[in-house]
Amino acid sequence: MTDPSPLLDVRGLSIRVAGTAEPLVDNVSFTLNAGETLCIVGESGCGKSLTALALMGLLEGTPLRVERGSAMFQGIDLLSAAPDVLRGLRGDRAAMIFQEPMTSLNPALRIGEQIAEAVRAHRDIPRDAARARAAEMLQRVRIPAAGKRLDEYPHQLSGGMRQRVMIAMALANDPALLIADEPTTALDVTIQAQILDLMRNLGAETGTAQIMITHDLGVVAEMADKVAVMYAGRIVEAGTTAQVFDDPQHPYTLGLMSSMPSLAGDQGRLVTIPGSVPSPDDMPRGCRFAARCPFATAQCEAPPPLAPRGTGHAVACWHAPLEDFAVGQRREVPA
Amino acid sequence: MTQTILSARGLVRRFITGKPLFGAPTVVQAVNDVSLEVRQGETLAIVGESGCGKSTLARLLTRLIDPTEGSVIYGDRDIASLSGTELRALRREMQFIFQDPFSSLNPRMTVGALIEEPLRIHRLGTAPERRAKVAGLLRKVGLRPEHADRYPHEFSGGQRQRIGIARALATGPKIVVGDEPVSALDVSIQAQVVNILEDLKEELGLTLIIIAHDLAVIRHISDRVAVMYLGEIVELGDAADLFATPAHPYTEALLSAIPIPATGARKARTMLEGDPPNPIAPPPGCRFHTRCPYAQAKCRDERPELRTPSPDRQVACHFAEQLSLTGVNAAMAARPDAAQRRFALYSHARAAMAGAQTDKTKPTTEE
Structure with a gap:
């Protein structure tokens, strides 16, 4: 399963706001192979x-800084490359789509022009060829009457249609990597199903590797080959979709899954995670989940490494596997 | 009662x-x-x-x-x-x-x-x-x-x-x-x-x-659920029954579109193409007929009333009795035994933690 040279190899990515003691994103590592979907x-x-924005070089102009780490993508380190190299890459070999399509589209420009613009920014081709490419892309994202839609403005489209336009724009230059940040969160469920379907099919057709960022475990189960569960800036559990859903090991993963009401049947009272996430300017030094964790002990005051638990599965918990933990052993860990 | x-x-x-x-x-x-x-x-x-x-x-x-x-x-x-x-x-x-x-x-x-x-x-x-x-x-x-x-x-x-x-x-x-x-x-x-x-x-x-x-x-x-589409109630009934055996095609489509967070779950299906019609000019007849996979001629002309085909269930569909629609059931979200045991561990430890905290502080509910 592990490709010798993955498409994207992120190692030790840390992001910090100047002046805070602990980084916001701490030592995040993962790999992504061609054609894979990581959620x-x-x-x-x-x-x-933040992880996604850092990979796309989009933290410029914010108080956030990439402190450490590398992200090798087709021979380029995304985290240290010069701004013009990244500009040449974005929208071409690596593309991104966002949650709210209306704020990502230019309201004053016809959608055909916006897609053509994305093509012409990276390819030296005539206007009518770019427009033809735009029409082709609208068809690929299954927008009915694509030829006519080219001349419409974003406000004339529904939310689902706008997200299709965003996908068309992102895929116009056949990127090797597509990062989608909550692409369906703003949409109704029936429209979400259409967009997820589309992204799955396009992924299979084009071989574009996808990083999908989501808060919805249902979307994860549906879309992902691999999963990384993040909590307070750290990956707490990573593995294949089957490993994370069928053999969840980290207390946060368990708590998150227990907190979700089930569509399919009665589960009684929801088993919750107590408390709330630590504040970004006061991150704990040790395990960041410890203050909310039913399995915390004094050991958790040291940060647990993301340690392997079988092939491809890794868990950042001192007490994994939890079967060995005796209830009553818990100690309050200061937040 | x-x-x-x-x-x-x-x-x-x-x-x-x-x-x-x-x-x-x-x-x-x-x-x-x-x-x-x-x-x-x-x-x-x-x-x-x-x-x-x-x-x-x-x-x-x-x-x-x-x-x-x-x-x-x-x-x-x-x-x-x-x-x-x-x-x-x-x-x-x-x-x-x-x-x-x-x-x-x-x-x-x-x-x-x-x-x-x-x-x-x-x-x-x-x-x-x-x-x-x-x-x-x-x-x-x-x-x-x-x-x-x-x-x-x-x-x-x-x-x-x-x-x-x-x-x-x-x-x-x-x-x-x-x-x-x-x-x-x-x-x-x-x-x-x-x-x-x-x-x-x-x-x-x-x-x-x-x-x-x-x-x-x-x-x-x-306890009970009313499903609305374009300003009308299309189905109303007991929550568990309605999810297990929907009687209106729109309810079925809604349920089928939801991704279930389990690896063995059915894949969410796209039953509805396109977007809901504009509420300024809703379609004649059944408002859902333009997107309904089971629509027939009658649905275009005649508005279905909200009927009570069985006790505790109301549905606004001409063909509710003829259709056999798919809902969701517990088997779809089933987890393997190993995972089940681990969730039980979490639940147990969580309860112990809540117990320990109530001993120390007065407020009963977690923060």
């Missing part, structure tokens, strides 16, 4: 979007 | 969305001829996608807005005819929890003042009594009495939603309407708030009307 799942503030 | 606490009859609400200088205004029929009964002590959920009229319906039921046609009967009176003191008395008994805990709390008032405000408006109790009541309410929603002196911005989203709940409960309402009360919250915080709502409902004997688009949350908290 990064976690709640607000876990650093999943 | 169960009593009806609130009933809507033929509710219609139209909004004027565009008024040209000349010519006819554009009218949206947000709620079209909705009748339903809310039972004493139940949790009734109203589900549907954006623009289906579910929030408008909730506002009509509590008379936050007036219906264009139809009536809402509470007790023995039509609440549309109430005014002045009678309306104020009604407000005491029906309260609302809003979706966005950031915009629904006045940032310049302390939490204590916010929760006390409904008590002051309704002139309930003396000042010291009200303060004691605020402290009690804060404890009920899992916050601490000393939080009363703080301002909303000092709290997280989940805590603010608890404040919103405490405020809604201050006057001792009989009916609480929640418009997407947990959908702005993260999963782990959502679960805490869902548990609080359920506990309080039990403890105070409330009737809950919950508007939501998250069907898993709905399945968990509600």
Whole structure:
């Protein structure tokens, strides 16, 4: 399963706001092979979007800095490459789509022009060829009457259609990597199903590797080959979709899954995770989940490494496997 | 055997969305001829996608807005005819929890003042009594009495939603309407708030009307579910039955679209192509016929009434009896035994942790 040279190899990515003691995103590592879909799942503030933005070189102009780490993608380190190298890469070999298509589209420009612009930014081709490519892309994302839609403005489209346009734009230059940050969160469920379907099919057709950032474990089960569960800036568990869902090891993964009501049947009272996430300017030094964890002990005041538990499965918990933990052993760990 | 606490009859609400200088205004029929009964002590959920009229319906039921046609009967009176003191008395008994805990709390008032405000408006109790009541309410929603002196911005989203709940409960309402009360919250915080709502409902004997688009949350908290499409109720029934055996094609499509977080689960299916039609010009006949995979000629011409083909189930579909539709069942979300055991470990340790914490501090609910 492990390709000798993955498409994307992220190692030790840390992101910090100047002046804080602990990094916001801490030592994040993962690999992605061509054609694979990795889902990064976690709640607000876990650093999943920051990770994506850092990979695309989009932290410029924010108080956030990549402190350490490398991200090798087709021979280029995304984290240290010069801005013009990244500009040449973005929208071409690596593309990104966002949650809210309306704020990512230019409201004053016809959608055909916007897609053509994305093509012409990277390829020296005539206007009508770019427009033809735009029409072709709208067809590929299954927009009905694509030829006519080219001349419409974003406000004339529904939310689902706008997200299709974003996908068309992102895929117009056949990228090797597509990062999608909560692409369906703003959409209704029936429209979400259409978009997920589309992304799965396009992924299979084009071989584009995808990183999908989501908070929805249902979307993860549906889309991912591999999963990384993030909590407060760290990956706490990573593995194949089957490993993470069928053999969840980290207490946070278990808590997150227990917190979700089931569509399919009665489960009684929801088993929750107590408390709330640590504040970004006051991250604990040790295990960042310890203050909320039912399995915490004094040992958890030291940060647990993301240690392998079988092939491809890794867990950052001192007490994994939890079967060996005796209840009553728990100690309060200061937040 | 169960009593009806609130009933809507033929509710219609139209909004004027565009008024040209000349010519006819554009009218949206947000709620079209909705009748339903809310039972004493139940949790009734109203589900549907954006623009289906579910929030408008909730506002009509509590008379936050007036219906264009139809009536809402509470007790023995039509609440549309109430005014002045009678309306104020009604407000005491029906309260609302809003979706966005950031915009629904006045940032310049302390939490204590916010929760006390409904008590002051309704002139309930003396000042010291009200303060004691605020402290009690804060404890009920899992916050601490000393939080009363703080301002909303000092709290997280989940805590603010608890404040919103405490405020809604201050006057001792009989009916609480929640418009997407947990959908702005993260999963782990959502679960805490869902548990609080359920506990309080039990403890105070409330009737809950919950508007939501998250069907898993709905399945968990509600006794009965009403499914809306383009301003109409297309199906209404017992939550467990309706999810297991939907009778309306739209309900089936909604259920099929939801990704289930388990590896052995069925893949979500795209049963509906395209977007919902424009509510300004809804299709004739059955409003769902343009997207319905089972539509026949009759559906284009004839509007199906909300019928009662079997006890405890209402459905607005000409062919409800002929169709055999697929729902969701427990087997779809089944987990392997090893995972099941680990979840049991978590649950056990979690309970032990809650026990240890209650010993140390007084408040019962987790923060």
